[in-house]
Amino acid sequence: MVSKMDKTVVSTRIRLARNLKDIPFASRLTPDAKKDVRQKIKDAAKSLPGYSFDYIDMESLTTIQAGSMVEEHLISLEFANDRAGSGLLLDRKHNISIMINEEDHLRIQVIGKGEKIKKLYDIANKLDDELDEKLHFAFSENLGFLTHCPTNLGTGLRASVMMHLPGLHESGLINKIINTVSQVGLTVRGLYGEGSQPGACLYQVSNQISLGITEADTLERLLEVVSQIAQNEAALREKMLENINIEDRIFRAYGVLKEARLLSSQEFSKLLSDVRLGAEGEILNLDLRMLDDIFLKAQPYTLMLYGGENMEIRQRDVKRAELVRQALNK
Known part of the structure; x- marks a missing residue:
């Protein structure tokens, strides 16, 4: 039997923001220092058993190539627009991408189809632990993982679920959903994240808070909200499809x-x-x-x-x- 979430959830994504210990954030690095960070992360990732990472020098890409990667959700729009000193590690077999020298020294991202967000987190968490052993990430007992943007402090986790919501979109109730989820530390954005439009009635639901909350609680809260949104969407669709x-x-x-x-x-x-x-x-x-x-x-x-x-x-x-x-x- 197909669940309500199966009918609305298009894809899920886990992203972990990390920085190397005792090295300034990417925005404060010289070109040579960026190159050193890039090489360290590249060498560490490629030395790990069980992965098949290909490395891409972002500066070598055309605007078209970088834009296509944004459309595939492999990289962020900001990363595509500012590629100086940046690199990308891709393991397509496991749907893993690592952005090097975006806002943070590295951003681990795992994408999957459907709603299996906890499974994706386990993949990202395992890779995170393996890389931490080799690279030593910046961490504070009080603040958690140290990140360029204060909103990523703590776990550094952004979990997001892409949903197809034509019922909520056409009824205008999507605005009520957006306001409601913001009260529990979540946000609803367009197809390509912050500031983007909901093309094809596709919306991203993700956590906004990563400080003072565990990874497990973040995922649980997100899944609860996604499940409720899916139920609301299903009720609206039932009426729509009778028309x-x-x-x-x-x-x-x-x-x-x-x-x-x-x-x-x-x-x-x-x-x-x-x-x-x-x-x-x-x-x-x-x-x-x-x-x-x-x-x-x-x-x-x-x-x-x-x-x-x-x-x-x-x-x-x-x-x-x-x-x-x-x-x-x-």
């Missing part, structure tokens, strides 16, 4: 995506959200992972990465429509 107008909209969206010759990013996101609603509600027999794959490949930077970096907006719209047609008509 012939909504059902018609879902099938029209599916028809347009299968046949369109031009798709703007905004139109595509709206239509795919409707199609995803139909798939989650078992009105359309479509694989959700396939829809996730389409969504990523149709994002502007990823589209240009594989279709040509010099594409104009209209060319992207043509390419996006072609990509979506091919995927849905297989």
Whole structure:
């Protein structure tokens, strides 16, 4: 039986912010010092058994390549915009990325599909312990892990759950949810985090507080809130899917995506959200992972990465429509 959370949770992410002991934060390092930190972290990660890290020098990437990594949620937007002295370690087998010299010396990130956030935390925590043995992270008995931004002090943990919430979005109740969760130390943001918009009705729910609370309590609180949001969304969807107008909209969206010759990013996101609603509600027999794959490949930077970096907006719209047609008509 498919749970309410299975129908709303798209992906989960664990991120741990860490800094090396007795070394200034990344923003205060000289280019040579940044290079030294980068090399230390790279050597430590690559020496660990059981992982397959590839190293990427962020300065060597184009804006398109870095932007595509943001769309894939491998790196933050801030990291993509300021790549000087930065590096990235990727272990795609385990869905692990380590950003080097972002705000902090390193940020360990593990991403997974669905709601298994505690399993992802165990992966991140194990890697954190292994790296700490080699690198010795900055830690205070009173403040916990020392971080560039005070909001990350303590555990340095940011746990987030990406949810598809068309019911709450269309009803306008999402604003009430945002206000409510802020009272328990959580936040709701758009697709790419702080300041971003909720493309395709996708929202990130994450913890805001990491000081004075354990990792276990953080995850438990987040899961409780996500479960409640999923229940609220399910109740709204039940009414939505009984409405012939909504059902018609879902099938029209599916028809347009299968046949369109031009798709703007905004139109595509709206239509795919409707199609995803139909798939989650078992009105359309479509694989959700396939829809996730389409969504990523149709994002502007990823589209240009594989279709040509010099594409104009209209060319992207043509390419996006072609990509979506091919995927849905297989």
